[in-house]
Amino acid sequence: MSETVIRVANVSKVYGTGEAAATALSEISLDVERGSWVAVMGPSGHGKSTLLQIMGGLDRPTRGQVYLHGIELTTLGSAQLAQTRARAIGFVFQSFNLLPHLTALENIQLALWFGGKGDEKGHAQAMALLDSVGLAEKAHLCPGALSGGQQQRVAVARALANDPDILLMDEPTGNLDSAAEAELLALLGRLHEQGRTIVMVTHNPAVAGRARRVVRVRDGRIEGDRVNGS
Amino acid sequence: MNLGKLVWRNLLRRKGRFAFTLGGVAVGMAAFVSLLTIGQGLDREIKKQAQGLGANLVVTPKGWCAYEQISVLTGEQLPEAIPMSEIDKIMAVPGVKTAVPYLNEKTAFRNRPVPVIGILPEEMRALQKWQIAAGRYFKAADEPAVVVGAAIAKQFQLKPGDSFTVRGHPLPIIGVLREAGNKDDVATFMPLPVVQKLYEVEGKVSFAAVQVDDLQQVDAVSLRIQEKANVAVVTDKQLLSSILSIVGMVSGAMQAVAAVGVLAAAFGIVNTLLTAVYERRREIGIMQAVGSTRRTLFAAFLLESGLYGLLGGILGVLVGMLGAYVLGPYLTDNAFTASLRQSPVPSLDGATLLLTFGLSIGLALAAGLYPAWRATKLSPVEAMRYV
Numbered sequence: 001m002s003e004t005v006i007r008v009a010n011v012s013k014v015y016g017t018g019e020a021a022a023t024a025l026s027e028i029s030l031d032v033e034r035g036s037w038v039a040v041m042g043p044s045g046h047g048k049s050t051l052l053q054i055m056g057g058l059d060r061p062t063r064g065q066v067y068l069h070g071i072e073l074t075t076l077g078s079a080q081l082a083q084t085r086a087r088a089i090g091f092v093f094q095s096f097n098l099l100p101h102l103t104a105l106e107n108i109q110l111a112l113w114f115g116g117k118g119d120e121k122g123h124a125q126a127m128a129l130l131d132s133v134g135l136a137e138k139a140h141l142c143p144g145a146l147s148g149g150q151q152q153r154v155a156v157a158r159a160l161a162n163d164p165d166i167l168l169m170d171e172p173t174g175n176l177d178s179a180a181e182a183e184l185l186a187l188l189g190r191l192h193e194q195g196r197t198i199v200m201v202t203h204n205p206a207v208a209g210r211a212r213r214v215v216r217v218r219d220g221r222i223e224g225d226r227v228n229g230s
Numbered sequence: 231m232n233l234g235k236l237v238w239r240n241l242l243r244r245k246g247r248f249a250f251t252l253g254g255v256a257v258g259m260a261a262f263v264s265l266l267t268i269g270q271g272l273d274r275e276i277k278k279q280a281q282g283l284g285a286n287l288v289v290t291p292k293g294w295c296a297y298e299q300i301s302v303l304t305g306e307q308l309p310e311a312i313p314m315s316e317i318d319k320i321m322a323v324p325g326v327k328t329a330v331p332y333l334n335e336k337t338a339f340r341n342r343p344v345p346v347i348g349i350l351p352e353e354m355r356a357l358q359k360w361q362i363a364a365g366r367y368f369k370a371a372d373e374p375a376v377v378v379g380a381a382i383a384k385q386f387q388l389k390p391g392d393s394f395t396v397r398g399h400p401l402p403i404i405g406v407l408r409e410a411g412n413k414d415d416v417a418t419f420m421p422l423p424v425v426q427k428l429y430e431v432e433g434k435v436s437f438a439a440v441q442v443d444d445l446q447q448v449d450a451v452s453l454r455i456q457e458k459a460n461v462a463v464v465t466d467k468q469l470l471s472s473i474l475s476i477v478g479m480v481s482g483a484m485q486a487v488a489a490v491g492v493l494a495a496a497f498g499i500v501n502t503l504l505t506a507v508y509e510r511r512r513e514i515g516i517m518q519a520v521g522s523t524r525r526t527l528f529a530a531f532l533l534e535s536g537l538y539g540l541l542g543g544i545l546g547v548l549v550g551m552l553g554a555y556v557l558g559p560y561l562t563d564n565a566f567t568a569s570l571r572q573s574p575v576p577s578l579d580g581a582t583l584l585l586t587f588g589l590s591i592g593l594a595l596a597a598g599l600y601p602a603w604r605a606t607k608l609s610p611v612e613a614m615r616y617v
Contacts, residue, residue: 058519059610059611079525082523085520091519097516101243106239110231114522
């Protein structure tokens with residue numbers, strides 16, 4: 001029986017209060033097993049990204065619980081939550097979200113530093129990570145000097161910095177051309193084969209087709225949950 | 231990667247803003263350091279002048295104000311208000327070793343004001359232990375001649391044999407004093423009767439410096455002098471403390487004005503860092519997503535602020551000391567402190583230097599608290615929404 005690494009239990013998220021209140025998620029429950037690749041699909045503004053953020057401890061639910069490796073994230077303080085984000089989860093975003101004034105290498109070193117690895121060890125490890133995504137020769141370039149596909153590969157390398165077993169991705173191919181998209185999906189395929197758990201929000205059915213499981217979200221609720229090919 | 235590297239990279243991202251904010255701190259600190267240095271220099275000079283007076287007691291006319299007391303040390307012109315008969319009475323007071331009268335006048339020489347001091351040559355030479363650098367000293371107590379201080383000789387390129395005109399009367403310069411490092415360097419000296427005659431104040435002097443036989447008896451001798459003669463008496467310590475308190479008040483007021491400049495620079499840091507927090511909202515969100523704790527964010531902004539204080543403090547001390555060195559002589563060229571303007575190169579002592587850096591860094595850190603707190607209050611999701 002496979003182990004549940006993320007458990008979302010009856011989670012609701014409401015933004016604002018009173019008449020201005022807007023419900024983003026409504027009583028959602030979802031289990032993600034170790035080593036699975038889950039695509040979260042659905043129309044824009046229906047709660048996909050909010051779900052991902054709550055799963056990764058970037059945001060807190062209004063109601064309900066989120067467990068990561070059996071630990072309830074909603075009970076953690078901000079420092080413990082930051083350490084969890086640094087060590088147990090790797091985030092990849094649609095707009096890459098690299099720090100523009102740091103080089104590719106330094107962006108990865110920053111994540112390593114947050115995970116407790118200082119300068120010397122961090123440098124060698126960051127270079128190895130860049131090499132693993134085929135960008136060792138671009139190590140000393142700032143994001144502005146890299147293509148979208150290269151930036152996203154740096155972002156993936158950064159997400160892998162502290163060797164997390166969970167990758168949470170929000171439209172990772174949304175800003176990439178088809179060649180860069182294919183490269184990234186091949187990279188994600190290799191990471192999945194290594195046993196990492198991937199949860200990926202996407203609009204793109206072709207991208208979602210690479211996942212093993214597709215969860216559909218509409219109006220803040222889970223509308224469908226199926227295994228690809230079934 | 232480490233905190234220092236991250237902060238330094240952030241600091242240099244907006245070089246213009248960095249330079250202007252740093253300039254604000256440096257200018258504020260420079261003004262503070264300049265005035266502090268000048269104040270300390272004046273303080274030091276006044277103490278030196280007081281030592282140079284060589285007296286245990288200073289006899290003045292009754293009712294002298296602080297300005298006149300300062301003039302005793304600086305050699306400025308003073309009213310001639312004590313009759314010589316009172317000096318004779320003082321000389322007869324038991325416990326008085328010697329009473330040396332001064333008649334402080336002023337003349338214009340080559341369109342510059344020069345102090346003219348009437349003295350009793352032998353008594354004065356014994357009191358001050360003067361040495362002659364060129365020429366000779368007075369041969370008689372009423373010799374119509376001039377001995378000039380070292381700085382005056384240098385300033386006007388005077389030497390024995392030259393002529394010095396006082397109130398239309400040319401007098402020969404017979405000697406130049408060796409540099410003493412006090413007000414005697416910036417004055418000219420003539421026998422008392424000569425000055426009294428030239429200024430038509432026969433039988434009167436400005437003040438007298440009194441030495442006592444026994445230092446333990448200073449207060450008792452002071453009382454006895456006031457009983458016997460119609461004069462006021464202050465001890466050298468009282469004179470020094472009253473002058474230092476006035477100079478201290480003036481210095482303090484100037485430093486308070488400079489401190490306002492430093493405070494304004496601190497608000498400049500607040501403004502710069504708040505702008506940085508606003509501009510970097512998205513990056514703050516990204517850093518939180520990647521695993522930064524709030525403490526790290528707080529430390530990063532506080533360190534950035536502290537660096538403004540440290541660098542601004544270093545620049546400010548350097549510019550301030552340079553400013554005191556260049557501008558100091560002009561700032562002290564006034565009626566109160568004119569004769570102190572030959573002060574040596576200004577210097578800050580270690581404690582004051584530490585205080586200056588402490589003030590600069592402390593204020594900068596205090597200025598960084600609010601922006602740093604604001605940075606930690608951003609939620610990662612909200613922060614990352616900004617583009």
